[in-house]
Amino acid sequence: MYKELKQKQGQIAVIGLGYVGLPIALEFARQFKVIGFDINSERIAMMRRGEDPSHEIAPEEFEGRDIAFTNDPEVLRQATFFVVAVPTPVDDYKVPDLKPLQRASETVGNVLKPGDYVVYESTVYPGCTEEDCLPILEQHSGLKLGVDFKIGYSPERINPGDKERTLTTILKIVSGSDAEALDEIAAVYESIIRAGVYKAPTIKVAEAAKVIENTQRDLNISLMNELSIIFDKMDIDTQEVIKAAGTKWNFLKFTPGLVGGHCIGVDPYYLLYKSRQLGYDPQVIHSGRRINDGMPAYIATKLVQMLIKKGRAPQQTKVLVMGITFKENVSDIRNSKVADLVRELMKYSVNVHIVDSHASPNEVAHEYNLTLMDAPSSQYDAVVMAVGHDEYRKLDIAYFRSIMTAQPVLLDLKGLYAKEETQGIEYWRM
Known part of the structure; x- marks a missing residue:
């Protein structure tokens, strides 16, 4: 298979x-003939x-690549690998x-x-490729695995916004x-991955390795979030504790925060689902x-309590x-926990303004029925620094004072600002 692809006798x-498929399609297109397929015609046009x-x-990065973009399934007949x-989300019930x-x-x-060969990169629970996807391939093709075609699994490790770990x-x-199949699939990926490949012994091992990467991070962050709640009750700065x-060599420096996106906040539910199917x-x-x-609900309640202590009725605050x-420096709003935070504040009748120079106003309106402002206005009773975009990191405390009322509150969810610089503002961080 690899030799045929290398000689462009296959595609x-x-x-x-x-965010996963396009980078790998363009990278493959440096050496191979590639078909980039997506069902969204507008994305294909772009x-x-x-x-x-x-x-x-x-x-x-699109220039000089041997790639044809299409939303026509018939074009896929030309491919051999x-x-x-595709995305693997959860529904409203976390299923x-x-x-x-x-x-x-x-x-x-x-x-x-x-x-032909079929390789899945979407994050799934162990067993999904062989138990859920393979029967569909066999049913619709009339072919049999091992006799007519081969499959594989190579979990994506794309980190959106990261310009170093590409x-x-x-x-x-x-x-x-x-x-x-393992050797051929490894050869195809080795041709574009400078860091090399790791050959997992089975497809299920590869699936499990991917899903626990994000589950581990989720659990570590949840521990820090719980600790931040405890330390806040003790009037202890969690960031100072961390x-x-x-200073101990084997302490893992995870920090508290909102856990959204389509990986850390979603993948553990796949493992939970499969485990419960098996009776555990x-x-x-x-x-x-x-x-x-x-x-999000905890942070919203905390802010409202701080405003009430200052004599501000929630429904009269901005x-x-x-x-x-x-996350910072990306345009992706999927599974944003900031949107949940905004909704929680709105439950208290707080007047919430939202700004984000990276996000699309149309996408935010479509996904969350929320409105993005072009720029902040003034006279805010509180500001929530929710995402650490580079341009926000450059702002100083004087800027916040200029857009806030007397006795303002600053919630720094990303820990971007030093406490000692926030005189005149009631400052809180996780």
């Missing part, structure tokens, strides 16, 4: 051109113009939503040919349905999720929330 098709809908990739990189993955498997199954510099886990504890109800993982999901993307 790679990447299904799903989001990419044909050399524009990344996620605003992560510069226009020049398929990479599936894994496999519909995008199932539809992508149907699309690939309809064009699958003898000798796709090619991060070790890539690969796995295959048999030894030959700084002091960090995880206690630690579920507890961590409960704590992290509850932080609060500015700075940032609504799920």
